[in-house]
Amino acid sequence: MLPLSLYIHFPWCIKKCPYCDFNSHAVKSVIPETEYVNKLLEDLAKDIERYAISRPISSIFMGGGTPSLFSPDAINQLLRGIEKQLVLTDDIEITLEANPGSFESNKFIEFRAVGINRLSIGVQSFNDALLANLGRVHSGSEAIKAAEIAQLAGFTNVNLDLMYAVPGATLNTSTDDIMMALSLAPTHLSFYQMTLEPNTYFYRFPPPLPADDLVYVIQKHCQSLLAEHQYQQYEISAYSLIDRQCRHNVNYWQFGDYLGIGAGAHGKLSQGLPHNIVRTVKPKSPAHYLATDFKTADASVIAQADVPLEFVMNHLRLRHGFSLSAYQAATGLTVESLMPALSACVHENLLVKQANRYYCSDKGWDFLDNILEKFMP
Incomplete structure (x- = not known):
């Protein structure tokens, strides 16, 4: 059976960042913690019943929004409720996204105590001027302190999010961000x-961004710095020390299955291959989500003709690509369903074939859209 993960969405933030297109909403009053946790557990119970879930969960990812705005007591209530409904693997990875502000980082010890074993901290930059340009509410010094607090709290698996090509960025500022992040010794860097992105403030009122040529130089230079420090690029925007890849996200990119609960959460479940691979989505508005009874499901079956593209679109984000046996196991389709697009990509040096495995060449890595076009039905 395909691995199964659980994604939990928390839709509230202190403020909405101007570049963010995720389902997040600025907190206007008190977050309804207890009501929301109860609704998440109700949502989960309905999905388990509706899709006859019996597989163990190998990872949980709490994203947002800002999950760390919730209290450790609320997160504890949620995790204990999940344990009553699902079997969790012994080595389960449980990630919580957090921001570096002192309000969130002061909770890190308690988050670790209730069962969170991986933190993903949204740093974006350590440069105060760039953070101001991005509309972030934390400072560079708070970001450094948050990473240090995470380690003192006992977290041995920490991701730091960094952005490049932001308004005002230069090669020097990006290099400084990478070197500061490396000095904090995270296990993973995004x-x-x-x-x-559409539906963002920056899309409606675009800020001046670095020129494309400079963006390319920044990207290549920083990637080389990460490689020199043993951070392997295993996905388009993800770098990790050996054996420290984000297991939850790797499951996404390998076309694995995942339950999605929470306002606006998406899921993907293989009910039958290849004809019954289902995508689910929950009500996006927090108010609407809290009011729903989950008696009906917003779900759609992926058209069989679209399955090859969906599989390739995910797998080719990974450096090691995919094997033909993995394709057959995840989709229930024959190898012939990937042809002639697969052969054409190899012929044009967009993909490399090694035994029964296909992965992007350096050229293909830079022109992934050109590859995906060939697999469109």
């Missing part, structure tokens, strides 16, 4: 380019 290093990704800021893009102007």
Whole structure:
């Protein structure tokens, strides 16, 4: 059976960042913690019943929004409720996204005590001027302190999020960010380019961004620094020390299954291959989510003709690509369903074939969209 993960969405933030297109809402009063946790557990119970879930959960990811705005007591109540409904693997990875502000970082010890074993801290930059340009509410010194507090709290698995090509960024500021992050010795780094996403303030009122040529130089230079310090790029924007990849996200990219609960959460469940691979989505508005009874499901079956593209689109984000046996196991389709697109990509040096495994060449890594176009039905 395919691995099964659980994603939990927390839709509230202290403020909405101008570049953010995630389902997040600025807190206007008190977060309804107890009501929301109870609703999450109700949501989970309905999914377990509706989709006859019996597989163990190998990872839990609490994202947002800002999950660390919730109290450790609320997170404890949620985890204990999940344990009553699902079997968790002995080595389960449980990630909580957190911001570096003192309000959140002061809770890290308690988060560790209730069962969180991986933190993902949204640093974005250590440069105060760049943080101001991004509309962040923390300072560079708070980001440094948060990473240090996480280690003192006993977290041995910590991710730091960094952005490049942000308004006002230069090669020097990006290099400084990488070197500061390396000095804090996280096990994992997310290093990704800021893009102007629809439905964001920056999309409506675009800030001046670094030129494309400079962005490329920044990307390559910082990637080389990460490689020199033993951080392996295993995904387009993810770098880790050996055996410290984010297991939860790797499951996504390997076309694994995951339950999604919470306002706006998405899920993907293989009910039958290849004809019944289901995508689920929950009500996006926090108010609407809290009011729903989950008697009906917002779900859709992936058209069989779209399955090859969906599989490839995920797997080729990973450096090691995919094997033909993994494709057959995850989709229930024959190898022939990938042809002739697969052969064309190898012929054009976009993909490399090694035994029965396919992965992006350096050229293909830079032009992934060109690869995916070939797999469109």
